[in-house]
Amino acid sequence: MVDLVMLDDDRPSLSTVLVTAMLALSVCTTTAAAQPVQPGSVIDPVQCANDPAQSYALYLPSSYSPDRKWTVLFAFHPAARGRLMVEKYQAAAEQYGVIVAASNNSRNGPHAASATAAQAMSEDLSRRVSIDPQRVYLTGMSGGSRVALTLALAGNNIAGVLASSAGYPDSQPRATVPFALFGTAGTEDFNYLEMRLLDRKLTSPHFLAVFQGGHTLPPNDIAFEAVEWMELQAMQSGRRSRDLKIASTILEKRRFRIAASTSPSETVYLLQRLVSDFNGLLDVSAEAHRLEEMSRQSDIKKALKRERESDAAEAQRLGEIFDLERQLGDDRRDMALLTLRERLSKLSRTAASEADTPERSQARRVLRAITAGASERVQDPGYLKLIEQYRVQGR
Secondary structure, X not given: OOOOOOOOOOOOOHHHHHHHHHHHHHHOOOOOOOOOOOOOOEEEEEEEOOEEEEEEEEEOOOOOOOOOOEEEEEEEOOEOOHHHHHHHHHHHHHHHOEEEEEEOOOEOOOHHHHHHHHHHHHHHHHHHOOEEEEEEEEEEEOHHHHHHHHHHHOXXXXXXXXXXXXXXXXXXXXXXXXXXXXXXXXXOOXXXXXXXXXXXXXXXOEEEEEEOOOOOOOOHHHHHHHHHHHXXXXXXXXXXXXXXXXXXXXXXXXXXXXXXXXXXXXXXXXXXXXXXXXXXXXXXXXXXXXXXXXHHOHHHHHHHHHHHHHHHXXXXXXXXXXXXXXXXXXXXXXXXXXXXXXXXXXXXXXXXOOOOOHHHHXXXXXXXXXXXXXXXXXXXXXXXXXXXXXXXXXX
């Protein structure tokens, strides 16, 4: 993954440039655009008036009017696919009145490109539409998620971040962040473990939605849930007025999901998040009581312990493989290469299993983590050729 915290040369850091970009939202949110955009449909591309080389995909809810200020969600894709990001959140944006804008220029690569894209998009949109500076959200996929989190961590009064398949720019877990954080990860995502550790460490408002799949955007229902969750957090923080009708509808969805859960550890997690999200907003005393009872059960304690141990074992396995990779550069190469071949072969057999098991998912995650960016970690031609044999297909 590209480190998006600092630029490699003497230009300002990405976070500094993005701070400047977002400040525009507080000073020109009501300026009329020369070429108004049509609400109710995805517009792509929207060219930035001050920099025609920059563009973004845009969705304005069909009810949009400049008479009031609107919530906005800025999005970043690792391959500059702005329309894909907008369409992912379009349904929820329409229902909850959210403007979605996604850069067609920000991508994995040079830091300056993402900084320029973010600044151009935010400044241009702030001149076209009426934005509520208290309800600015960011989202991104993979490297785009790191861009979003870099900006949010820079202290820009960002209300929340929807982080898909990647966490902080330095990959280091934090106990608290000054914004609500909704994360997503696939069961076979090579950044799955990172997102799990991010979620486990956080004590400020957060939620992690895990789905069956790899390193990709979440399914549409989870994307919709992410926007709904941000609405709840806005009610709890006072960034928007409380709407008990909306809150009740979301609560019933969450209760249905808990009822459908077949995993005790997942049920405990969902109960924890439900009690945290709705406490003081709606009556969740029944869920709080159930959570307390389940948390005391020995079999559930054991299940939660096994999950933590599994995560620790996965981290250790990856660490050992990366350590062996480092040995390829010295006189231990031959033994290290032999050991790597044996471990990769074993992982590949497990990953190819027909049965959909946690072990298979873990093996696929580990293999994807090893093959992702291997050429940046290792220059050994023999090893690079070897790992191509064990590359897991798909994302």
